[in-house]
């Protein structure tokens with residue numbers, strides 16, 4: 001019996017781990033280990049690994065090339081950025097030879113501290129779509145991106161399931177939720193940035209070039225008088241403030257806690273030649289540039305060129321893939337903006353595609369009738385989100401926002417309302433933590449609930465200090 005007889009098709013965006021799981025589970029053996037032995041020649045391989053050690057076996061028995069598997073079905077291309085070419089070449093060599101035991105630690109100390117968690121994410125809407133389209137569920141590579149908690153396609157929160165490294169699995173098919181939680185805009189931003197990095201054909205250059213680009217931009221933004229004197233503390237505080245809504249996400253929290261909370265972001269400048277995890281760079285790029293495209297354009301203007309590491313034919317293939325993704329989204333009735341964010345193409349490019357393919361773009365009404373204005377103003381007063389109002393009245397969000405801008409008092413009222421809601425949420429979080437950990441220190445609180453702590457520190461300091469435990473005095477000697 002040969003393993004290739006049972007090879008299932010691999011779907012677009014599916015992770016190799018998912019494909020391997022479906023392959024082995026689908027074999028007619030009473031025991032999983034028999035399938036593992038037949039396909040991989042061993043039952044001791046780590047199945048659910050960021051750098052899988054079983055690609056040569058899968059390639060040999062499926063007819064797919066190693067490059068196809070690596071580029072389209074693993075997170076490996078995400079790691080080609082912000083490092084030296086020979087570091088990435090060494091990573092590829094390990095993966096292609098199937099010897100990845102030491103890969104994580106070889107990729108320098110700074111990178112290896114961000115260990116992936118033993119859990120897999122799935123998007124309940126993607127699961128539903130996959131069942132309708134293919135009749136099966138599978139894990140998507142884009143849902144495994146480090147720090148990402150939102151589906152890049154649907155903008156809703158991913159659901160996390162604990163999976164041991166050696167286990168085989170697919171996302172659940174039953175008990176699916178029908179209510180989906182829309183992700184915070186910062187979670188969507190990180191998902192978009194990470195997906196762009198994964199699908200970016202060319203390497204964005206090494207850490208030294210990235211640091212130069214950050215320095216130039218920071219001077220422009222007033223974080224420094226010149227490129228050699230970045231105000232690291234201010235920068236750190238701004239980064240914490242900017243990413244506050246997702247500071248509790250597992251890998252993001254690890255980064256902000258590196259070196260007792262002082263390593264990031266200064267390491268990107270002072271150890272720019274080290275191989276840092278790409279997520280450190282993404283947190284910086286997100287705040288300074290908002291998108292990978294902007295970062296690239298800015299870097300090119302200030303003289304930092306990106307460089308080729310892949311063949312032009314692959315680049316063309318990737319571009320066609322992006323076009324197909326955009327077309328698929330447009331045909332499913334998504335807006336230009338959404339289709340642009342799924343595919344990584346610009347809005348203008350997506351619009352051209354729509355026109356070339358005779359796809360009708362639904363433009364929302366820009367005009368609001370006089371009798372509707374009164375009702376909308378009342379709803380705005382009640383704090384209803386502009387998006388919800390726009391949908392209810394069948395007009396564009398821009399039209400509602402324009403109406404809102406004509407009532408400055410409402411803008412203030414809505415701001416204050418949002419502030420009250422957030423303050424309540426963060427205060428409750430802190431009180432619950434204090435109740436749970438009555439003997440904790442201020443440091444414990446910061447590490448455990450950094451998002452709430454930072455928010456309160458910035459906007460509700462008096463209340464925060466009246467509830468914090470006493471500051472523990474640091475003693476140089478005698479040591480504890």
Ligand SMILES: [Zn+2]
Pocket residue numbers: 123124125126127151152153154155
């Ligand atoms: Zn999804």
